[in-house]
Structure formats: C-alpha cells, structure tokens
Amino acid sequence: MLNIKILGSGCANCKRLEQIARKVVTDNNMEAEFEKVMDFPEIMKYGVMSTPGLVVNGKVVSSGRIPSEGEVSAWIKAA
Amino acid sequence: MTQLIPPSAQARKINWKLFLLLVGIIAVWVLAYNYIQPLANWITYGLLKLGEGSQLGESLAFFLYDVPKILLLLSGMIFLISILRTFFSPERTRALLGGKREGVGNVLAALLGIVTPFCSCSAVPLFIGFVESGIPLGVTFSFLVAAPTINEVAVVLLFGLFGWKIAGLYVVTGLIIAILAGIFIGRLHLESSVEDFVWQIHSGTVAESEHLTWANRLMRAWQSVKEIVGKVWLYVLVGIAVGAAIHGYVPESALAGIMGKQAWWSVPAAVLLGVPLYFNAAGVIPIVSALMEKGASLGTVLAFMMSVVGLSLPEMIILRRVLKPKLLGIFIGILTVAFIITGYLFNLILV
Secondary structure, three states: OEEEEEEOOOOHHHHHHHHHHHHHHHHOOOOEEEEEEOOHHHHHOOOOOOOOEEEEOOEEEEEOOOOOHHHHHHHHHHO | OHHHOOHHHHHHHHHHHHHHHHHHHHHHHHHHHHHHHHHHHHHHHHHOOOOOOOHHHHHHHHHHHHHHHHHHHHHHHHHHHHHHHOOOOHHHHHHHHOOOOOOHHHHHHHHHHHHOOOOHHHHHHHHHHHHHOOOOHHHHHHHHHHHHHOOHHHHHHHHHHHOHHHHHHHHHHHHHHHHHHHHHHHHOOOHHHEOHHHHHOOOOOOOOOOOOOHHHHHHHHHHHHHHHHHHHHHHHHHHHHHHHHHHHHOOOOOOHHHHOOOOOOHHHHHHHHHHHHHHHHHHHHHHHHHHHHOOOOHHHHHHHHHHHHHOOHHHHHHHOOOEOHHHHHHHHHHHHHHHHHHHHHHHHHOO
16 A cells, blocks of 8 residues: 655645645545654655655655645656 | 657647747736836826825825736746746755855855745754754854845845845845854854754655756746745735835835934844744835835844844744754844844945
C-alpha cells in the first residue's frame, strides 16, 4: 500500500497539501496510508529545508510549495 | 489527434501557445497600466461630476488610480520575481554558502536572502539546515534578516507609491543592516544560545533539485502570483482607502509636528509601533505614503516600514523554538537599534 507523508508543522499550506494528496488518491481509486510529520528533527531527516514537503513511499517528491493535483497524481502513479 | 504528434512536436506546440498567451497578457497589462489615470479622472470628474479640487473628488480619484495601479504592478512584478526564484531554492542557497568565510559569507547570505523563496513558516527548518551543515551562525542571521525585510510585496509597493529611489534606498539599507547585524552576531559567539537539540540533528541527504522546463517555471510563477496577490489584495485595498481619505481630508503638513524631523522621539516610537503590525505590511505602506505627503519625514517612515516588515512577532515566536531567549533577545535588540539608527540617519541626510 502507498505511504504518503506530509512534512510540516501544521501550517495552512501543509493542510492544503494534505487535502490535495487525499483527493488525488480518492480520484485514482487508490488506497494510501497518510502520516503527518510535524517534528523538526524528523522533518530534517528527509533533507527538506522548506515546508510543506511531500514524501511518497519514502521518497521526497516536493518541498517548499504546493504542487498541483496533476503533479501529485503522476508521483503517486509512478510510486 | 494528439497521438499522431510526436512528443517533442507536441511540447513545441504547447510552448508556442504559452508564448502567444504571454505576449497577449503583457500587451493587455501595458495597455491597462497606461489608461488607469485618464479612466480614474473620467469616472470621478466626468461620470460622478465631483468638483475638481474637492476633498471627496481628490480622495476618490486617488483611490481609483492607486488600487488598479498597485494591483497591476504587484501581479506583474511578482510574476517576474517568481520566475527568477524558480532558479533558487533554500537547498541551493545552502550549498552556495557552504565553506564561505565570515564577511564574504554575510554579504552573499544577505543577497541570496532577497532571491531565495522564503516563508517565515519555514524559518525553523531553514535555520536548522543552515547551522547543521556548518554555515556560521552570523552568516545564517544575515540571511534571516534579509529574507523577510527585503520582501517582494514591500518593495513593489514602495516602488509603486514612493518611486524607485526610495524603493532602492530601502533595499540597500536592508542589505547593509542584514550584513552588519550578521557580522555582529557572529562576533558574539553565541553558539551556546542555540537550543541544544539543533546541534544533535543530522539531516538526510538533500533531495535532488528537479529539472524545470520554461513552461514549468512560468506555471509556477503564475501560481505564486495567484497565491500572493490573493493573500494581500484586501490589505492593499483597505490601506489605499485610508491613504486616499488622508490624501483628500488631512491638511498639508498637519503631521510635521508629530512625525516630522523636529520630533526626535518619533523614530523610536515608529519602530516600536511597527513590530506587532506584520500582517498588514501591504496595507501599511499606502497609509504611510499618504502620511509622508502631510509632513511625516522620510527617515521616520522608512524606520517604521522596516520594523513592520523585518521584525515580526509571529516570526520571532517561531524562531524561539531554535533560539534560547538570550539570543532571540539580542537578535530583536540589534534589529530595533539598527532600524532606529536608519531612521535618524535618513532624517539627518535627506532634505
């Protein structure tokens, strides 16, 4: 099963990113496990310096911005 | 139909469309920008038949001219700045700063602070990422002062309402303060005043920077225009409305006594007042521009704007997570003093 992590300390952008990711997963009829990583030492382990970050199956796919639904969809399908 | 076109040709077709769209948008932008003034005057004095020189007429013409002008300028300039910013990222900036000596490092950090995409909500991971990779504390602070102070919305508003000279003065002063404050903090050797957990973090390898096409860059720039303008347009509107009222109704030089050069206490008062006003930077600048017409002096006004934009309460609260109270206090203290000195200096040298 897909594992999707949202890196960020609960800012507005992190919530929007999570909404987009959840919508894309539902639209593609997929199932995924969502995790919110809010702890800074934990976030830094991914080498991300600007939040929100998106991690799909352990791989950082974007950081510091809110990607579009199309981009998220492509990453999820490639994972 | 699309299947028949090979991928490269299809990409070229999309690029063509994008290019034409861009040219069209620029043409409309230039046209609109040049017709704001006559249109504002026509609505006020022609359509609504308000007397030229009347208080209401003056205010309304000012408002109808400034609102579209500022919103157009904001959209256009943020689009250009955002394209530039797609070439930078915090990760790349960190790599550029790695191994630089103090001094050179401080100058470079302040300059990179202008172009690196930065949101105060990411100040903590950015701080940890810098410090942990061995960038000196002072160099990191030069970045942390420049990035929020020389911010695109503030600079564009200053350019639109005060002209390029004052906008330039603001940018150069901001850079100098960022460089000097960073060098000063570096000399104090306050590494022990960074929260201990920061030194224990070992971050993972940096995610590879992705390859972006020009189409990607333009789309991202467009998205950040929507995001930023969507966030600030209401403040700009309210700010200009208040500014327009001041423009039309407050008598000339009414403020010389309290915000002019003669009032020595006005500079520190302006700086202290500016700290809690962060979120309204977009609304504050139009008001301040109207105040200047009525006798407020430039030094006081610049000091006020720097403290509104550069010293924000929410950012300080976020930074408290990585800085012990002593270092945070020193940081705020240095900036406050620097802004006050800036205010006095400009009041002294500018007529």
